[in-house]
Amino acid sequence: MKRILLSAALLGALSACSFTPPLQVPAAPVPASVGSGPVAEDFRLPQWRNYFSDPALQALIDKALLNNRDMRVAVARVEEARAQYGVQSADRLPSFNANAGGSMSRTPGVLTSSGKDSISHRYDVNLGLLSYELDFWGRVKSLSEAAKANYLATEEAQRAFQLSLIADVANGWYSARALDEQAAYAGKTVAAREESLRVASRRLEAGTASRLDQLQAETALDSARADAASYARRAENARNALNLLVGEPVALPAAKGDALTELPLAQALPEGLPSTVLLARPDVRQAEQSLIAAHANIGAARAAFFPKVSLVGSAGVASNELGDLFGGNRMAWSFAPSISLPIFDGGRNQANLDIAQARKVVAVAQYEKTIQSAFADVANVLSDQKWLAEQFAAQSRLAERQAERLKLADLRYQSGLVGYLDLLDAQREHYSAALALVEVKRARLAAAAQAYKVLGGG
Secondary structure (H helix, E strand, O other), rough: OHHHHHHHHHHHHHHOOOOOOOOOOOOOOOOOEEEEEEEEOOOOOOHHHHHHHHHHHHHHHHHHHHHHHOOOOOOOHHOOOHHHHHHHHHHHOOEEEEEEEEEEEEHHHHHOOOOOOOOEEEEEEEEEEEEEEOOOOEEEHHHHHHHHHHHHHHHHHHHHHHHHHHHHHHHHHHHHHHHHHHHHHHHHHHHHHHHHHHHHHHHHOOOOOHHHHHHHHHHHHHHHHHHHHHHHHHHOOOOHHHHHHHOOOOOOOOOOHHHHHOOOOOOOOOEEEEEEHHHOOOOHHHHHHHHHHHHHHHHHHOOOOOOOEEEEEEEEEEEOOOOHHOOOOOOOEEEOOEEEEOOOOOOOOHHHHHHHHHHHHHHHHHHHHHHHHHHHHHHHHHHHHHHHHHHHHHHHHHHHHHHHHHHHHHHHHHOOOOOHHHHOOOOOHHHHHHHHHHHHHHHHHHHHHHHHHHOOOO
16 A cells, blocks of 8 residues: 555656746846946945945834834735745645544444344544645646745745835935924024014114015015924924834934935946846846746646546554554555546636636736836936936035025125115025025935835845
């Protein structure tokens, strides 16, 4: 019996063929390189700790990777897919159970040939082979390969989420710091406008200014107060969003006016990159594994048209006396192979094959679309890096000149050479330029964080 079972298992393992079509990963439907400059063939990003060198930001990312609930779900999904793959791959091997049991039965005399009551006993101990499919056509193998690919796709999805979380925490940190700076600057502007209103009111009382100057000062103050409230609200919302990402309250440093200047900017990217860098992105890898799973499911669907051979059996000892169970000549076994051939199923197998083939077409399209989206992401990051650098340089010069203009306008107003409207115009332009400079600084930092995500991390 043992030889029969082992031979059948070996036969099933060795004779399995496969109807899975050859995997043909489509060529990337994008140009060979991305960007407008010389192509850096060997460019690689460092690990995130080296890429984001700000210690405060590193601490937040560590906490987010530990505490974020969506991250926990992503990790659990990987464990679920790994376990599902283990369940499916177990079907490729025979399953044996050790069984022991006993039974007693009484037959009344009216049903026995002797006319006497009969009590019978039976005791069994055996090793049983559960229903094991001989995988001649590769159906079980294909299902196992599909489960493995789905597991690997889930792993890549978890990695993609991790990269996204790292970039989101960095962006959240930069946004919260920027809005705090803007809110603080708006608050200082309110104080300056209050002083301007007091000056305008005193000059009105002294007869050296008109009611129009006072109204202009009041209008400027109300506008500054509205801006300050708006930035304060946005700053608080940004802190709340960062708290959610990190999984605990985040303490931000006090705004000092130059916080974003102190934050280190990540390394610059080359002006051009080969499109092969896209293949390292986890979302592209995930799409490729989904394509592999779709191919394997076609093989399983094709194999369903062929006969299914299964084995069931057991081998052990049996006796009518418990004490004599392991005595001589107590061997008992059973062997029950079966074969089933689909004759008529109402087109179910064909429909399942059509579904599998349609899903392969979907997987191919999704793979190509993922690469196209990745190409656009990288192209945007390279463009942002180039033009934001130029915008930052121009905005810095503009802020400096508006600050100098404001000083001159204030001196001329104090000397009575210009009216309050000229001073107010200089204040507004300087205010807008200063806030815009903070926003450009934030955009440069955010673009660097986005680059880490779109290039697939280190």
